[in-house]
Amino acid sequence: MRLQLITLAGVQVNEDVYEIELPTESGPIAVFAGHEPLVSLAKPGAIAIRSTKDQSDDKRTFFAIGGGVIDIDQSAVTVLVDEADHGDDIVEADAKKALEKALAMQKNAKNAVELEKASALVDRHRVRLDVAGLRRRRRS
Numbered sequence: 001m002r003l004q005l006i007t008l009a010g011v012q013v014n015e016d017v018y019e020i021e022l023p024t025e026s027g028p029i030a031v032f033a034g035h036e037p038l039v040s041l042a043k044p045g046a047i048a049i050r051s052t053k054d055q056s057d058d059k060r061t062f063f064a065i066g067g068g069v070i071d072i073d074q075s076a077v078t079v080l081v082d083e084a085d086h087g088d089d090i091v092e093a094d095a096k097k098a099l100e101k102a103l104a105m106q107k108n109a110k111n112a113v114e115l116e117k118a119s120a121l122v123d124r125h126r127v128r129l130d131v132a133g134l135r136r137r138r139r140s
Helices: 092-107 112-139
Strands: 002-007 010-016 019-024 027-032 038-042 045-050 061-065 068-072 076-081 084-086
Touching: 019 038, 019 076, 045 112, 061 112, 092 112
Parallel strands: 002 076
Antiparallel strands: 002 010, 019 027, 019 045, 038 068, 045 061, 061 084, 068 076
16 A cells, blocks of 8 residues: 655655554544545644554654644555654654643743644644654664
């Protein structure tokens, strides 16, 4: 099955994979070749990619996404998001500091616009921290 992960910066992934776990508004789903066609919103979360059938959980590739749109047909999955951070590119300490700063912004928001912006940053950095944790556990 073909996976295309496309961001505003361009194509991040365009390859054949065995399984993809995706964070949807209805909850996480696993997608394999032959999946029923589906269009769904992606919520902030981790995308987990298993390249081959025999690849173990600790060898999967992870991306942190902030939400977007998912289009699934029987032979391909297209994920359109504003940004996707590869798990190997996320520094856990930096993600933790960014989350703490976003939480402070959220707490000190003076109006709905500031609160919405801070809440989006909190979601983004929580997901990045979660993906960094998955990467750390994968290395252990």
